[in-house]
Amino acid sequence: MYIGIFIYLYDQFNEDMVSKLLIENAKVAAGAIKSNKLRTILTIVIITIGITALIGIITAVQSIETAISSNFTGMGANTFTIENRGQNIQIGKRKRTTKRHSFISYKEAQLSRNNLVFRQLLQYLIMLREELLLNMDLKKQILM
Structure with missing residues (x-):
């Protein structure tokens, strides 16, 4: 117009x-x-506060998203859930029977965790040994 x-x-x-x-x-x-100096100053201040708040909120949301994403990434494949019930897979038309599973105690969970950590450490050591043997074989071939 x-x-x-x-x-x-x-x-x-x-x-x-x-x-x-x-x-x-x-x-x-x-x-x-x-x-209208007062009106002008108030308008400028309010617009500045609004833009600052908007930038702050966007920054906070992005940092929270990054933190959550990195936490889930940090979990990786080494996380698992221990449950005291099965998956309830039913094949055929047999009647469904329920089975009471015993609860897992804290000590059993800790033993399972320690066992898993030990297995991971053992796998790492085996892999390291194989790598060292491979490097030694390569050095022998180069020297001969």
């Missing part, structure tokens, strides 16, 4: 008249800003 008015004024008047009108409008706007 304003562009249409500008084009109309430009067509009706010469360039000098239009530039004078634009300068006059700029002077009126500057006068309004000077006469």
Whole structure:
């Protein structure tokens, strides 16, 4: 709408008249800003606070997403769940029978965890030994 008015004024008047009108409008706007200093300052402060809050919220959300993502990535394939019941897979039309499984004690869970850690350490040592033997064989072949 304003562009249409500008084009109309430009067509009706010469360039000098239009530039004078634009300068006059700029002077009126500057006068309004000077006469309403408190309103201008409050508007600028509120806009600044809003933009700062928006940036802060976006940054907080991204950091939370990154933290959660890194925690799940850190879990990796070394996490598992211990449950005291089966998967309830039924094949055929036999009647379903329920079986009570005993609860796992804290000591049993710790033993299972320690056993898993020991197995992982043992696998690592075996892999390291094989790598060392392979490197020794390569060195022998190079020296011969």
